[in-house]
Amino acid sequence: MSPLWIVRRIGFYVLITLVLAFFAVPMLWLASAPFDSKPGLGLRWPDWTWRNVVATFDHPYALTSLLNSLVLCVIATVVTTVLAALAAYALSRVRIPGRDLLLYLLLLLSSVVTGTAAMVPIFVMMLQLGLINSQFGTALVIAGGMLPAAIFILKDFMDAVPRSYEESARVFGASPRQVLSHVVLPVARPGVATIFVWAFVNAWGNFLLPFLLMRDVGQQPAAVLLRTLYDEGGSANLTVIPVFSLLYSIPVVVLYLFVNKRYGFRFHGGIKS
Amino acid sequence: MASSGLDSSGLGVRRAVGFVAPALLLIGVFLVFPALWTLYIGITNYQLTGAAAANPQVVGLDNVVEAARDPLFTNSLWLTALFVLGSAVIGQNVLGFGLAWLLRTVRPGLRRTVEGLVLLSWILPSTVVAYLWFAVLSRDTGTLGMLLGSPQTAWLVQYPMTSLIIFNVWRGTAFSMLLYTSALAAVPPSQLETARLMGASGWQTVRDVVFPHIRGHVLTNTLLISLWTANDFTPFLLTAGGPNHQSEVLPVLIYRQALEGGRLGYASAMSMLLLVGNLVIALVYLRLLRRRA
Numbered sequence: 001m002s003p004l005w006i007v008r009r010i011g012f013y014v015l016i017t018l019v020l021a022f023f024a025v026p027m028l029w030l031a032s033a034p035f036d037s038k039p040g041l042g043l044r045w046p047d048w049t050w051r052n053v054v055a056t057f058d059h060p061y062a063l064t065s066l067l068n069s070l071v072l073c074v075i076a077t078v079v080t081t082v083l084a085a086l087a088a089y090a091l092s093r094v095r096i097p098g099r100d101l102l103l104y105l106l107l108l109l110s111s112v113v114t115g116t117a118a119m120v121p122i123f124v125m126m127l128q129l130g131l132i133n134s135q136f137g138t139a140l141v142i143a144g145g146m147l148p149a150a151i152f153i154l155k156d157f158m159d160a161v162p163r164s165y166e167e168s169a170r171v172f173g174a175s176p177r178q179v180l181s182h183v184v185l186p187v188a189r190p191g192v193a194t195i196f197v198w199a200f201v202n203a204w205g206n207f208l209l210p211f212l213l214m215r216d217v218g219q220q221p222a223a224v225l226l227r228t229l230y231d232e233g234g235s236a237n238l239t240v241i242p243v244f245s246l247l248y249s250i251p252v253v254v255l256y257l258f259v260n261k262r263y264g265f266r267f268h269g270g271i272k273s
Numbered sequence: 274m275a276s277s278g279l280d281s282s283g284l285g286v287r288r289a290v291g292f293v294a295p296a297l298l299l300i301g302v303f304l305v306f307p308a309l310w311t312l313y314i315g316i317t318n319y320q321l322t323g324a325a326a327a328n329p330q331v332v333g334l335d336n337v338v339e340a341a342r343d344p345l346f347t348n349s350l351w352l353t354a355l356f357v358l359g360s361a362v363i364g365q366n367v368l369g370f371g372l373a374w375l376l377r378t379v380r381p382g383l384r385r386t387v388e389g390l391v392l393l394s395w396i397l398p399s400t401v402v403a404y405l406w407f408a409v410l411s412r413d414t415g416t417l418g419m420l421l422g423s424p425q426t427a428w429l430v431q432y433p434m435t436s437l438i439i440f441n442v443w444r445g446t447a448f449s450m451l452l453y454t455s456a457l458a459a460v461p462p463s464q465l466e467t468a469r470l471m472g473a474s475g476w477q478t479v480r481d482v483v484f485p486h487i488r489g490h491v492l493t494n495t496l497l498i499s500l501w502t503a504n505d506f507t508p509f510l511l512t513a514g515g516p517n518h519q520s521e522v523l524p525v526l527i528y529r530q531a532l533e534g535g536r537l538g539y540a541s542a543m544s545m546l547l548l549v550g551n552l553v554i555a556l557v558y559l560r561l562l563r564r565r566a
Contacts, residue, residue: 016375016387019368023390023443025416029408030401041407042414083296090292094284102293109300111497112551113308114504116524120531120541121310122303124319144303147296176284205398208506212532226400227510245401252396260389 030249033242040238056243061217061225066247068135068214069204069221075139076203080146081196087147088154089184093163103155110148115141115208123212133216141213142203150195157191158184190263197259201252222248308548314541321535329538336542346543348518349526353503355434356522360441361502362495368442369449369494373457374479388450395447403510406440433512433520440511441502449494456490457483489562496558500551523547 025043033039034053036046056062091099115122122141131137161184169183185192207223214220217228226244229237284292315336319329340346372391376384394402409416410428418424428436460483468478484491506524508514514521514529521529523543531540 012375016379016383019372020387020390023387023394026402026405026409026443027390027393027397029405029416033408040414041404041411042419043408043416044414079299083299086292087296090284090289094286094289096286096289096293106300108552108555109304111500111555112548113304114500114551116504116506116527117544117547117551118304118307118311119528120314120537120544121307123531124314124537125307125310140299141303144299147300148304151296176288201396205396205400207399207510208528223398223400226398226404241404245404249397249401252398253393256392256396260392 030242030246033238034246036242039242041236052239052243055239056247059229059240059244061220062240062244062247064218065220065222065225068219069223069248072135072139072142072210072221073200073203075136076142076146077196077199079140079143080150080199080203081192083143084147084150084154084195085185085188085192087151088158089180089188091151092155092158092161093166103152106148106152110152115145115206119208119212122209126213132213133219134213135219138210138213139203142206142209143199145209146199146202150199153198154188154191154195157188157194160191161187193259193263197255200255204252311541311544311548314538315545316542317538319538319541321532321537323535325538332538336539337546339539340543340546345518345521345526349521349523352434352519352521353523356438356441356508357499357502359438361445361498364438364442365446365449365498365502366491366495368446370453372446372450373453374483376454377457391447391450394443395445399507399510402444403507406436406443406511410436429512430516433516437508437511437520437522441505441507444507445498445502449498452490452494453487456487460486492558492561496554499554503550503554504547 028043032043032046035048035050036044037049037051038047039052090096091103096102126132126134126137126141129137165183165187166179169179174182205223207227210221210224211227214224217225220228222244226241226248229241229244314329316331316333317329318325318332318336320326372387376387379387397405407415407429412418412427412430413424415424415428417428418426464482465478468482473481504524505522506528508520508522509525509528512520514525524547527540527543527547530536530543534540
């Protein structure tokens with residue numbers, strides 16, 4: 001317990017405290033502003049009230065937009081997870097001609113082509129197809145953007161499922177469908193769950209694509225509505241925004257807590273050096 | 274059963290192709306086709322409205338030439354480089370590694386709290402996060418002004434790029450922290466112990482013992498966070514490029530030229546340059562990785 005040691009310990013905890021404050025302080029607003037009688041863009045001890053919550057529930061579009069988000073997100077997530085699982089399984093087990101090239105291209109695509117870089121043609125394409133304001137169309141665009149990365153991560157998980165399981169199942173006469181549903185999927189469940197949660201959080205928070213493609217306020221998901229919540233005077237509607245932000249954040253926080261408890265938030269095999 | 278070693282599932286090539294096809298179809302329609310179309314729209318004078326909307330003309334590389342001369346584009350290129358370098362390559366990398374390194378030794382409770390907050394800042398929806406940071410940076414009532422005792426500063430107006438860089442460090446450090454945590458777990462404890470017994474300082478240990486083990490992770494991490502940051506649209510939510518183009522990174526410039534200015538052809542040419550930039554970074558990375566292997 002030399003003095004130097006004590007100084008270093010203190011320095012260490014000061015550092016940790018600063019980091020903790022850096023990450024925590026912005027989030028405190030989400031706890032105080034929704035229940036403050038005069039919510040503003042700033043932090044203060046709230047003058048407790050439920051009025052903002054009531055006002056938010058009375059807002060004509062607030063709850064609809066959360067429902068829109070849910071529909072959009074569920075379609076995009078389910079499509080991504082199912083298609084990625086099928087593709088990853090086939091790519092992991094069968095040597096389709098050109099497989100390595102395909103995987104290489106997927107890796108490149110997933111990192112190089114982004115919604116941001118392709119926003120103009122996506123907008124023009126959906127405009128010409130008459131799919132502006134279409135939940136389903138927007139969900140498919142979001143799914144298409146997530147698929148390469150999803151396939152890539154899931155293939156790693158599928159590669160880790162021992163092949164001997166499937167071979168024994170087949171020795172006992174299981175059909176490929178039974179092998180997939182009774183052997184492979186249960187074993188690969190952590191991977192599939194990872195992709196599901198990853199896709200959900202991504203689609204739930206996606207702003208750019210719905211912002212481009214959902215122009216009708218009654219159809220817009222929460223991400224876009226939150227951006228356009230103005231009161232009659234034309235300034236940001238601070239009665240509704242904080243409560244709505246909180247409601248909109250709850251699903252990802254719940255998912256995070258679930259994943260954290262169930263699997264722990266760690267990279268397992270997914271990222272290779 | 275000649276192929277049983279390769280095809281333990283008994284799918285067969287035909288069915289396997291059937292499994293892969295739906296995913297490839299979606300990727301093809303909504304990712305590859307738009308990317309290729311960007312290249313085409315980029316060489317036309319296509320507009321959102323007006324004569325060139327109905328009947329766009331091919332103008333060749335005029336858009337690219339115009340972009341190279343356009344002070345808005347060069348400004349935006351410089352801001353994007355600054356944003357990537359400051360917030361991703363340096364900010365998230367250093368803070369992410371620092372957290373992974375420091376949190377190895379602290380009590381599990383404290384560790385979980387810090388990690389939980391860092392992760393939360395990563396997964397909250399970007400529109401919500403934008404409001405959280407308005408509350409930190411706004412004039413008069415903002416938390417930062419309150420803490421520093423200078424409520425007259427409108428941080429997002431007076432220091433837009435610095436604000437965006439610090440915001441993005443807050444937003445994205447979680448990924449680097451997770452990746453480096455799993456990388457550090459692969460460093461043999463015996464080597465760390467040896468370094469400690471030899472009296473190496475923390476910095477010497479990181480440089481000479483840890484870094485050689487995680488060089489590949491550093492490369493992967495830097496590539497991914499750079500690409501994400503360069504293509505990130507969240508700056509639009511915070512500053513929308515303003516004031517007076519001072520924080521107009523490339524994705525924001527493309528959006529404003531395309532949807533607010535209606536110049537789809539010109540915006541596509543800039544998207545094309547962004548795609549080429551992404552591709553170059555990715556290829557350099559894959560080359561480096563292969564050389565290492």
